[in-house]
Amino acid sequence: DAGVIQSPRHEVTEMGQEVTLRCKPISGHDYLFWYRQTMMRGLELLIYFNNNVPIDDSGMPEDRFSAKMPNASFSTLKIQPSEPRDSAVYFCASSFGTGTSNYNEQFFGPGTRLTVL
């Protein structure tokens, strides 16, 4: 398996533009997480899905952020309109939560480095 795949790896955009980040989880994983990492705020969970259903979106900063998971192999995080303070590295992670084990490692993707000018 190639692991969690994210695209693009780098994105530079201007304030006010729409940004869409993409994630393909590891095949068979049923949990998907979106994180944002900045120096000031560290690693923050934005939203997570279980079986394509959003479970907790309390970390989504505001209405400009939205996330979807239309099927088990694809998720998007959209920012519209983008602002300079959205500049960060955005990680997607997936895990396999089903089965006898109660504790499941989250596998992170390589991240998307977003710069909003």
Added chain:
Amino acid sequence: GENVEQHPSTLSVQEGDSAVIKCTYSDSASNYFPWYKQELGKRPQLIIDIRSNVGEKKDQRIAVTLNKTAKHFSLHITETQPEDSAVYFCAATPNARGKLTFGQGTILTVHP
């Protein structure tokens, strides 16, 4: 919700020395405590984890201890090597299948 505090924020050691990173958590229901290592420009990766029914766990040069009464857990790295240099994050959760709350991270530098 859960709150995780991690100390120190930076740690500098000589190669061969030991390094200790400490975390405290607020939610007494938390029962799973993973540690992630993130090298510069890379993704976080799990290096060790501990469950609330265990007080200590070792894996070669790394170990984690948990004190549920005091609500703190620690990462111990012995015989440090330059390749141990990275940012280390602790995390806690009452539901290991869901949300992890991360500490702020510790930048560990091992000098040759």
